[in-house]
Amino acid sequence: MSQKLFVSADEVAKRAGVSRSAVSRAFTPGASVSASTRQKVVQAAEELGYHVNHLARGLMRNESGIVCLIVSDVATPYRSALLRELTQQLQLAGKVAMLVNTDRSDGSVDRALQQAIRYRADASIIMSGLPDKSIAQLCLRSGQRLVLINRDDDQPGPLRINLDDTEAAQRVVTAFVRAGCRRLAFANSDAGTPSLMARETGFVAAAKAQGLDVTVERYGLTGYESGKVLAQRLLTKSERPDAVFCATDLLACGFMDAARHQFSISVPESLSIVGFDDIEQASWSSYELTTFAQPVMAIASEAVQWLSAEPSGDPDQTSKRLHAEFVWRGSVRAG
Amino acid sequence: MSQKLFVSADEVAKRAGVSRSAVSRAFTPGASVSASTRQKVVQAAEELGYHVNHLARGLMRNESGIVCLIVSDVATPYRSALLRELTQQLQLAGKVAMLVNTDRSDGSVDRALQQAIRYRADASIIMSGLPDKSIAQLCLRSGQRLVLINRDDDQPGPLRINLDDTEAAQRVVTAFVRAGCRRLAFANSDAGTPSLMARETGFVAAAKAQGLDVTVERYGLTGYESGKVLAQRLLTKSERPDAVFCATDLLACGFMDAARHQFSISVPESLSIVGFDDIEQASWSSYELTTFAQPVMAIASEAVQWLSAEPSGDPDQTSKRLHAEFVWRGSVRAG
DNA sequence: TTGTAAGCGTTATCAA
DNA sequence: TTGATAACGCTTACAA
Numbered sequence: 001m002s003q004k005l006f007v008s009a010d011e012v013a014k015r016a017g018v019s020r021s022a023v024s025r026a027f028t029p030g031a032s033v034s035a036s037t038r039q040k041v042v043q044a045a046e047e048l049g050y051h052v053n054h055l056a057r058g059l060m061r062n063e064s065g066i067v068c069l070i071v072s073d074v075a076t077p078y079r080s081a082l083l084r085e086l087t088q089q090l091q092l093a094g095k096v097a098m099l100v101n102t103d104r105s106d107g108s109v110d111r112a113l114q115q116a117i118r119y120r121a122d123a124s125i126i127m128s129g130l131p132d133k134s135i136a137q138l139c140l141r142s143g144q145r146l147v148l149i150n151r152d153d154d155q156p157g158p159l160r161i162n163l164d165d166t167e168a169a170q171r172v173v174t175a176f177v178r179a180g181c182r183r184l185a186f187a188n189s190d191a192g193t194p195s196l197m198a199r200e201t202g203f204v205a206a207a208k209a210q211g212l213d214v215t216v217e218r219y220g221l222t223g224y225e226s227g228k229v230l231a232q233r234l235l236t237k238s239e240r241p242d243a244v245f246c247a248t249d250l251l252a253c254g255f256m257d258a259a260r261h262q263f264s265i266s267v268p269e270s271l272s273i274v275g276f277d278d279i280e281q282a283s284w285s286s287y288e289l290t291t292f293a294q295p296v297m298a299i300a301s302e303a304v305q306w307l308s309a310e311p312s313g314d315p316d317q318t319s320k321r322l323h324a325e326f327v328w329r330g331s332v333r334a335g
Numbered sequence: 336m337s338q339k340l341f342v343s344a345d346e347v348a349k350r351a352g353v354s355r356s357a358v359s360r361a362f363t364p365g366a367s368v369s370a371s372t373r374q375k376v377v378q379a380a381e382e383l384g385y386h387v388n389h390l391a392r393g394l395m396r397n398e399s400g401i402v403c404l405i406v407s408d409v410a411t412p413y414r415s416a417l418l419r420e421l422t423q424q425l426q427l428a429g430k431v432a433m434l435v436n437t438d439r440s441d442g443s444v445d446r447a448l449q450q451a452i453r454y455r456a457d458a459s460i461i462m463s464g465l466p467d468k469s470i471a472q473l474c475l476r477s478g479q480r481l482v483l484i485n486r487d488d489d490q491p492g493p494l495r496i497n498l499d500d501t502e503a504a505q506r507v508v509t510a511f512v513r514a515g516c517r518r519l520a521f522a523n524s525d526a527g528t529p530s531l532m533a534r535e536t537g538f539v540a541a542a543k544a545q546g547l548d549v550t551v552e553r554y555g556l557t558g559y560e561s562g563k564v565l566a567q568r569l570l571t572k573s574e575r576p577d578a579v580f581c582a583t584d585l586l587a588c589g590f591m592d593a594a595r596h597q598f599s600i601s602v603p604e605s606l607s608i609v610g611f612d613d614i615e616q617a618s619w620s621s622y623e624l625t626t627f628a629q630p631v632m633a634i635a636s637e638a639v640q641w642l643s644a645e646p647s648g649d650p651d652q653t654s655k656r657l658h659a660e661f662v663w664r665g666s667v668r669a670g
Numbered sequence: 671t672t673g674t675a676a677g678c679g680t681t682a683t684c685a686a
Numbered sequence: 687t688t689g690a691t692a693a694c695g696c697t698t699a700c701a702a
Contacts, residue, residue: 005397005478006455008679019689024681032687049476054453055390055399056680059694062340064390066454069434074422075615080415087409087436096450099404099434101422115431118389119401120341141384143340224619257620280410284559285592286621343695354673359697369671391696394678673702683692 007050016044027052058120067095067307068116071127072102076223076250077279078294082127082149085300093304095122102128117142123307125149145311147303152194156318159306161299163324165195168292169202171326172245172274175290177210179333181243181272187230187255188247190218196247199276203245215241222247227254228262235263242271243332249275249282249291256287256331272332276324288330295322342385351379362387393455402430402642403451406462407437411558411585412614413629417462417484420635428639430457437463452477458642460484480646482638487529491653494641496634498659500530503627504537506661507580507609510625512545514668516578516607522565522590523582525553531582534611538580550576557582562589563597570598577606578667584610584617584626591622591666607667611659623665630657 013020018037025031026041033041044050058064067090073079087097098121100112116124117138123145139146139158146158153160176184186203188196200216207214217233220226227246231254234241246252252275259265259273267273275282278293302320348355353372360366361376368376379385393399402425408414422432433456435447451459452473458480474481474493481493488495511519521538523531535551542549552568555561562581566589569576581587587610594600594608602608610617613628637655 006679010679020679021681021689021691022687024679025688028681034687037687049473051449051452051477053394053455053679055393055455056678056694058390059388059394059679059696060681062694066433073419075412075415075419077410077412080410080418083415083434084408084410084436084438087434088438091436096454097434097436098401099418099422099432101419101426101432103419103423114386117386119431120388120390138384142386224615228620253619261620280559281616284588285596341695345695355695356673356675356697357671359695360672363697367671372671388695391678391694394680394695395697397678671702674700676697676699678696680694681692682694683690685690686688 006053007045007048008053009050012041012044012048012050015048016040062120063122064120065095066098066116066119066121068098068100068112068119068121068124069127070100070102070112070116070124073128073221074099074101074103077281078248078250078277078296079127081279082294082296082299085296086125086127086303089300089304093308095304095307113138117144123147125303126151145307147306149299149303150193150195158318159303160319161302162319162321163195163294164321165198165324166202166205168276168324168326169199169245170206172203173206173210173212175274175326175332176243176245176272177212178335179243179268179272180335181333182212183215183239183241183243184212185215185217185234185241185244186247187227187234187244187251188216188218189220189222189226189251191221196222199245199247215239222250224250224254224257227251227256228258229254231255231258231263235259235265243273244271245274247276249277249279249289251275252289252291252331253281253287256289268331268333274332278327282327283329290329290331291327292324293327294324298322341388342380342383343388344385347376347379347383347385350383351375397455398457399455400430401433401451401454401456403433403435403447403454403456403459404462405435405437405447405451405459407443408463408556409434409436409438412616413583413585413612413631414462416614417629417631417634420631421460421462421638424635424639428643430639430642448473452479458482460638461486480642482641484634484638485528485530493653494638495654496637496657497655498530498627498629498657500533500659501537501540503611503659503661504534504580505541507538508541508545508547510609510661510667511578511580511607512547513670514578514603514607515670516668517547518550518574518576518578519547520550520552520569520576520579521582522562522569522579522586523551523553524555524557524561524586526556531557534580534582550574557585559585559589559592562586562591563593564589566590566593566598570594570600578608579606580609582611584612584614584624586610587624587626587666588616588622591624603666603668609667613662617662618664625664625666626662627659628662629659633657 009023025033125147275291282289344358360368437443460482610626617624
């Protein structure tokens, strides 16, 4: 069935009465073509419905213009918000996003990278999922650039974008203490990713500095349901906490709902809650969750800028630490 | 800086002591290669770190393996859930997803299609955004297949996947009437997309058949904030509705929150609410929203199956009508 | 089953 | 500024 489907530069050249290299140049920004030649070519292309074949162009240039986005749990509010930003900015930079879903585990990140390599993606951005250590090497070896968002890999080469999780955790302790809370808790998933752990240890340490103990509980993934389970566990303890920092907003929403509807605890009067991410739902009237905003735009632009820039061997530039703004809403008791 | 980065089939051939076509065949499913040859090739490839160049393969085969996903508002719960499913099933079918974000309007869908064509995508799936009429033609002309999800385009050629919106709307009327509600309202966005309008007109018609009038209000996009505005408008009317069908869950959540927190109306006791989509938040304890489930898995598999099948000129098969299951939760008063 | 050789649609190089 | 020509890395007749 594969008949003659696409128009090639040859045909455009013929119609415009120029050589095929002229056609190529007409579509290459900054090439030396006379205005009249370009004019003729563009018109002929228009009439014929010609579109530069990026497969062939990528083959020649050794640069496909493709950036591979590797992600698990895309449907999660924070992930999808980041994805939105990333695709948008990538497009603005003239690149195109190839999305690889790694929900089905089984070395899926590796397979994803393989895919990226097969299509000669210029770069990969890992938004989630735990990459194998050998991956950075694989990318390096194939000349691919790599961006790691919120996951720590100490290998040199990739750009690592992280947040100031520890400082954020400190601010939460301060806020809780000001609100007069004394029985602190931390609700975490047991995924154990670096940023999640940084929030936890930062919180525990800052509390300790204030002479306060923290009850830590970990369970499941970072979703709403886990938040409910964590509430179940923490709110049935003999010394019930009066303030809880949840590692993500999703956990916080689940926690808050369980506290209110299952335990009839009023938030924030008897229980202060802080989350992390500032997903859209955090601002909904049912939650009014105090949280930290993931700087998705800044994350995306750091990534895209780095990818668009000429590779420089400067190792200082391969790590960015961005600030997560504290967003005050109503889920922390007024001091 | 573009040095020799990738290993080519030539080098693998040399190392394995075979011809380069043998290498090609070793990586082509179903090609005729002896086990021993394949063995040698695979081993050499492994050692050298060879990966088939899909750019070149696509060029030859006239089939890139790329499917273009065209979407606006990716960060929205329903969209991102559909995206998750689509990417997953596409991957399972051996295809790869190219994501094009059309949030910035200005003929962005057209530009997106252009992009798809440049990369010689085998197909495009339009998840949202209003395509220009000429687009189907453009796709057809370039041999690309097209899937339209929840948007009606009466041109032949593309696969159109829709839901039984009208039937769903009828069920809502039945449910409301059974619950003893008499003052019906419909809260819609003013986007005016076909599926949204089908729900509205279906609801109004079914109500009329029961001898009931419907107050219809339209505003903004299909988001949470619009739901609040719609509540403001509908709940301040002299004859306050006692049942409202919202065109999407996001609208419903906003509506419910406004009803409860701004108007102190208890749901479902004094106001029954039904949404559409069954986004994750619909099941959260704060909402317990009765709604219709978008059959995202079925949608995705219909799309992927159709794309994987041989093109058949059968026009009957180019339209699929899927069922949206009614999900009973607590936002409709018990009869 | 295997190798040879001809293409696929570009861009880069080099004269003109 | 232009046009011929040689790559790019692959697949696929065709012949052996």
